[in-house]
Amino acid sequence: MKVKDLAPRRRADVVVKVVSLGEKRNVIGKDGSSHQVMDVLVGDETGAILMSVWDSNIPKVTQGKVFAIEDGFVSVHRGSMRLTLGREGKLVETQGSFEVNTQNNLSDKVVEDEPRRRFR
Template identity: 30%
Template structure:
């Protein structure tokens, strides 16, 4: 027949893992005497990993965190891991979650809580902003490890915080004595525009 066409459909789930390239050839009616070919390359990333594991190679492990001290914290920085003691904890906001349409309490959402906690180590102290479930962990006298902590600026001063990308871990009581006379949150910073000459 002069009107014959061939269509080939390949679905990703049905492709064997050892295929590195799939060719789809579609011929259109003979009256037009044309054909074209499409090539799709597939990356075979699993095989080298399996070969490495089979040859005794080990997976690259997670990088060991580098612990820093409080007096090393600077404005606009993030990714900090440090061990601190909770010196004080003051709740500054406690708001119950409400459904705007019915004004009923939402049990699933829970309340919104914010506490300002003074935390520190043997080099100094800084205010830590604890949110919601974090408030329960930041109890007076507790030693915690803050992982992937960041510095937020509030009215020109530094605040330490841990967002959803970080973690707070309660740990064994630290032996150091907190240096309370070096509060980094009392230092005020001013944004200055530098004009290049």
Template identity: 35%
Template structure:
């Protein structure tokens, strides 16, 4: 997939891009939870797009890296398309890895918390229902 082919509200985006620049992160609070967000300009041979970085991604994505987005989503902000991993996407640094990854010698997979949360949700839904007729007490 190429940047020029991305459409607003498009999901299941798998794309490899180069990070051109990363803005300074800002903190926010939503629904009682704190988080951090930053924007990155990314490019491929067909164009550029803004990539939204969330929480741990803010600290690990740097200009000059090549990253792969799997199962991403294209949203819209002020009329412009923006690429994001969303809740179920994954961001992987494939070139120009961070210092932490270089020291460990292992690839750094982004959005680990989201990946673990997704697995927990899938496991929860694969179990027997908690509320069946045998588990409900009558008053």
């Protein structure tokens, strides 16, 4: 799969290069536990997307590294697509040599955030 093919609320297995790192911030989870999260711009030759990297994965991520995202998921946060790891997701460092197409940043495009269906 290529970055340009990512779509909201879909699973994703993709190889990406880290373009830039955002600031780490502390957040409180739904269960009241504290977590760290950092938004990272990643991409391939077809496009770029912000990826939310959590807790123990933050130290693994540095600019220029290439990762295979296994069991990723594209979520929508405040009208913007974000790549995250799924529940069983893996961030695996790999080899690759390509330039990232930052002109096609999927996170810059406004996406309607459909409400989650609740089953009774």
